[in-house]
Amino acid sequence: MRLVVEPNVISRRVVLFAGAKDLVGAQEVTLEFKCHDATNKLTAQKILSLLGELYPSLLDLLPSCRLAVDCEYVSGETLVDLGADEIAVIPPVSGG
């Protein structure tokens, strides 16, 4: 008997704002991640680059975007729990 480990596929909603929202044409997108273990975690950097693969219109803006998980910024190396309440793409801000 051969054990085949099927990668675990997770759907994850990601929220977009401002320029990112306009470039994709939607406030939200759903990404499908293949996780090879049960942790359900990916680095923020990985999430951003998957977004760029799916939406090439974002490629210029993404390098200056930050990811926010449940309303807090996370660094690129942070392992993001894909079960978080909200994952948001934050383009460079211009309030004030």
Next chain:
Amino acid sequence: MRLVVEPNVISRRVVLFAGAKDLVGAQEVTLEFKCHDATNKLTAQKILSLLGELYPSLLDLLPSCRLAVDCEYVSGETLVDLGADEIAVIPPVSGG
């Protein structure tokens, strides 16, 4: 015949403010200056030291006072025209 030059005596009103006014007990004092020529001018420093001679209660405060002539500060070496409209003693200010 011997020519005796009598010094010219000039009365001059000087205005005081704040602590200087309280130390003298008057808003104005009149100084009498003996001028040996017809220029009617004295340095600001000289005016302040004559004030100190007449009103010793001012001696502590005077070194930090400035003189203002017609609403403009003058430095110690400035020759003040005793015919100016107003000569005022300005103690260190504390507005704001």
Next chain:
Amino acid sequence: MFDRRIKVEIVDVPIVRERYDDELSHQDVGAHAWFAGVTRRTTQGKITSLLHYEAHREMALKQMEEIADEALERFSLAAVVLVHRLGAVPIGEASVLVGCSSSHRPEVFTALPWIMDRLKRDVPIWKKEYDDQGAGDWIHPQNLA
């Protein structure tokens, strides 16, 4: 010396500063300072007809509260007011209002620009600039840390 007193708001109507004056008062306070950022007609020679602000509202409020709290602590302030307006902000009207008070003036003079710098770096609010032809551009400054 002071109780923690911050007032942070995101509003969709014109900012009325008088509403916030009392927030800064305290009997041991000697210095009040205010800053208001208003829409101006020209940016680098270009005519602006309107600014339109959007936010990640929940996160923006949270970030503004963190900034107000940190400023309070860092500059020994008695109170901090931080208000941002969203939606269309016509020329001459305020998009942001910052107020703070302290015992002495150096603290408020240092706090105001610090709060504005932090707001412009971290608070997820974006402006779209409309020119006199009605064309709109999202402003995404690329040269910030």
Next chain:
Amino acid sequence: MFDRRIKVEIVDVPIVRERYDDELSHQDVGAHAWFAGVTRRTTQGKITSLLHYEAHREMALKQMEEIADEALERFSLAAVVLVHRLGAVPIGEASVLVGCSSSHRPEVFTALPWIMDRLKRDVPIWKKEYDDQGAGDWIHPQNLA
């Protein structure tokens, strides 16, 4: 870029800031800033019950105008407001109000403390501090240039 716009006043009644708001407005202005110095209850542990301000009124106005003019020029401001109150100023009320506006915020952030420093150095206004026993002392800072 801007017309010279200064508003300098010495008043004997409470300062109402709203009266001066419009002075700072201009369609090319992006930043308004205000400072108010208010009477506080404690100075270095001592209780103050009241401040009483006196001035060489004519000279004070002239000096305040010179400061406002120089600030306008030096910091490319659109407008400067400078108001000082005389007489008794109770705790929590403003003795001085400074306002300025410019295209961008760095100018107003630099101008406010500069104007206050100059006012505190050169404008012939003096405060008498009354403690809780009713004793009054003229404040004559000795350590200024």
